[in-house]
Amino acid sequence: MRLVTYRPPGDADPRVGALDGERVVDLPGFTSMLDLLERGAAGLDDARTLASVAATAHPLADVTLLAPLPRPRTMRDFMLVEEHVRNSFGDVPAEWFRIPVHWKCNPDTVIGPDTxxxxxxxxxxxxxxxxxxxVIGAPLYRASPAEAAAAIAGYTIFNDWSARDIQFREMSVGIGPAFGKDFATSLGPCLTTADAFDTTAARMRARINGETWSEGSIGAMRFSFPDVIATLSEYQPLHPGDVLGGGTTGRGCGLELDRWIRPGDVVELEVDGIGVLRNTVGQPDPPGDRTVDLREPSTRGEQVEDA
Incomplete structure (x- = not known):
């Protein structure tokens, strides 16, 4: 089952639905995706029942898909694929093999498909x-890997937009990233339930203006999602609506390829079993007058040219 948060035609209030081919089936009784997740396995069972009845449905082209979780409870992003680490930083630190390293994202700057x-x-x-x-679908604390696996409600595509120049400036101080990451994360287009998604086999690809730049899978993660979740839960309670990114697949970003997106580019991330998460890259914000100017001195007064 592929769950969505959507706006029906002419209705400003988001609703919960399920994708059924080229239509969205409404799932009444849920106030939000978080409400559905907080009901645990019973909530997912109710969603399946409602989807099978399909009392109200809309053509997909007539609705606006939002991020499946427009405001996650928390977001963490891990770096679990060795090829990405090696391509991005050269040598792989020894501790990377021992610890599921991650950073905490900003749940208030999530954007959805076609934004x-x-x-x-x-x-x-x-x-x-x-x-x-x-995406977590049950409360967890000091969970075993088996309990952690059972608590995964489903999976979604995660685009960790990154301002690489300031990211590396921040990390040179031994902290961060913050300004380099926290301005936007795309989620979507849906939440595919765990029983309908194969983490070991699903292929992934990124297209820029229709050209494939990246291809891969998440089957080569150093630590599995259940291992990561169990490790987190040893001293941190986890809750429905927590989102955990698995990290970029090998050659899954422009940094690894030394290819850079430009204003106006259309970025499409596709994952088998989930769908396509599409965003257009906006124009650079004007620098303006600021007390603290975060640009590098060498770039002040310059602007990124349109493609």
């Missing part, structure tokens, strides 16, 4: 990241 991705004024190197995220 314009912001281009912060302080970056000349905006980048995409081709990822899959697991």
């Amino acid at each position: 314009v991705a912001p281009w912060p004024y302080y970056t000349d190197k905006l980048d995409y990241e081709l990822e899959v995220a697991a």
